[in-house]
Amino acid sequence: MSAVLAAVPQPRHTEPRDLPHWSEWLVGQLDPYWRADEWDGKTNVFTGSVDNPLTAAHYCRVVRCTAMVEAFNSYCSACEYHRRKKKMEDRANFAETHHPGVRYARKIGMSQFTLAPLSATVRTEILYALQQRDQMEVILVPARVRHLTAKLPPGLDSLFDLGPGFPASLEELQGAMFRGLMDQLVRARTEHEGSDPTAGDVWDCRLVGLLAGKGREYRATSGTIDFTRLRQAWLREVAKEYGRQVRPTVIELRITVQAASIASAALVSRPCGDIPASCSLRT
Known part of the structure; x- marks a missing residue:
């Protein structure tokens, strides 16, 4: 029982502190060397590299074409247009025999996006989030960033200022x-404000940052973990401290809470169930 008592944490106290401005704080979290061969911090333009496996940037399937495409082994729009005009029997060797015409350079190509028109805070927010997604090995698709930023309203000060209906306007x-x-x-905002997402009895999985499950090397982005099922305050704290210290996956923590809830139900019938020092395994 002494081991259980030792696991019960002391009450947490968060000292009030002066927080730096959100944008300034976020700048301090950025990796200045992030994708040095793709991101140009001076022009705020990203140009995807075919050599980076975490970037959706590939050459057009046509051998002589230098256009970039999003999906591997696919055709650019111009080559696909000419391929469709060919007779079916002439399409077999199209990738090897087609000669692309003259291309007119666009300001921002298929493998690029620019954050230059955005406010400094929005630009920093997007950069920070992209860098965090890199750590999760989420493939960056330049076209999606480009299309998303095009939908942002002019003069937006922060992505947090977007109305609740904005996501519904997106594809x-x-x-x-x-x-x-x-x-x-x-x-990041939770960390910036100095709040502890594990202080309450119901944890928001996307704030706590636990992995979703074994074999799922990404942090959970939805759902909750409900410790209120554990009716004894001390048992709730033991279970929460386990989550804080061991950092199990969300699935593992839910299984632990489920198991602890069985013990909690049994303790309810005990006269001293709310006092861990008085609990024992004696019948």
């Missing part, structure tokens, strides 16, 4: 990217 893939970015920013 499915854009919406998925937006939610992924905001998951990172909500977690």
